[in-house]
Amino acid sequence: MTLKPTTARKHTEWSLLVNALVEIRYNGQVLRTGFVEDAMPDSSALWIAADSKNSR
Secondary structure, eight states, rough: OOOOOOOOOSSGGGGGGTEEEEEEEETTTEEEEEEEEETTTTTTTTEEOOOSSSOO
């Protein structure tokens, strides 16, 4: 699967990202990439699905 690069955006409504492929960054460094499995309605937390490289 080839992923097309996208523009980085800051999201405030995380529930809209459920099932989306995201890249979590901190100070410009990528911490984690994965699919959003679920998100709190108030955007206080989100869960990235576990994969073969990273646990939840």
